[in-house]
Amino acid sequence: MSDYEGHVRDGDEERVFEWELGLPSADDLTPLSQPLISPELASAFNISPERCRSMIDVNRASHNTLSSLRIQTEPFSSNNFKSLPSFTRDPLVVQGDDELDPENSTEEGLGSRKVRRIESTEEADSALRTENSSYDHSARTLKRPRLVWTPQLHKRFVDVVAHLGIKNVVPKTIMQLMNVDGLTRENVASHLQKYRLYLKRMQDLSNNDAPSSSDLLFASTPVPPSLQESSGHGHGNGHMPLPMPAPPVMHMPIVGVAHGHGNVGVAAYNGFESHPYSMFRDQQQDWSINKFGAIVSYPHVTPNDN
């Protein structure tokens, strides 16, 4: 399905590139710190001075523009979407909106925000460098599309949670072990919260009953024994001896990598292919431990592409 799309996209990329070449260089632009309209002129025409924009504002605006463009042109791109120059970093699933809101929160929102005054030239330099070098900060700034927890994703989640023990897991660790590109701690935290509610509901719902239709996702991936509360107490996670020593965290490149595929899967729960560990592509084998204590290789993955 993707060859055709791929070519089209390459063309787009080239055009974007050409377009970029035509842009004025940094030197040609009026510095952010300078108003476009001289004070005299402004007062003459009763123009109220605009607030100063920082690099942050500029970058944010660019991101909004780019992502809205991207959403218009290719709502359902797939993983062959390699990378627009710098800001493209959202492997996640698009589900809709992107509102560009230059000014809804002007004075107030930003007034309270840290507006950094730049004192020394050295500081100015470093500020520019860090703010300008795209994705470190764009990764945080860019509004990510909402994540869709496909059964595949959820399975990774459950596997990880199962091995750490539901009592001990914390979002950050889960996020790391899942090794899913673009997955955030917040994503995981939110999901974990819901999952815990599900488990609770399951256990005091006299254990087994038809899972609510809303629990389809959770029901699609059976709760591993290590997570089941054995009728009330015991609650030691006593089991799951964690045969493997906590593996050296350094082996996992995790999220930040520039993989730069803005891959977007079709949202929706198209299928419930419940193939366990069915990803056998030899990639960067990032490991994890399955519920039996065996080491299982978790390829670095992007939501929905597995």
Place this chain on the structure above:
DNA sequence: CACATAATAT
């Protein structure tokens, strides 16, 4: 600050 949980927003 990272986390848990509940409440609320989108």
Place this chain on the structure above:
DNA sequence: AATATTATGT
């Protein structure tokens, strides 16, 4: 309905 975000407390 599913996720995100926010508020509050640890």
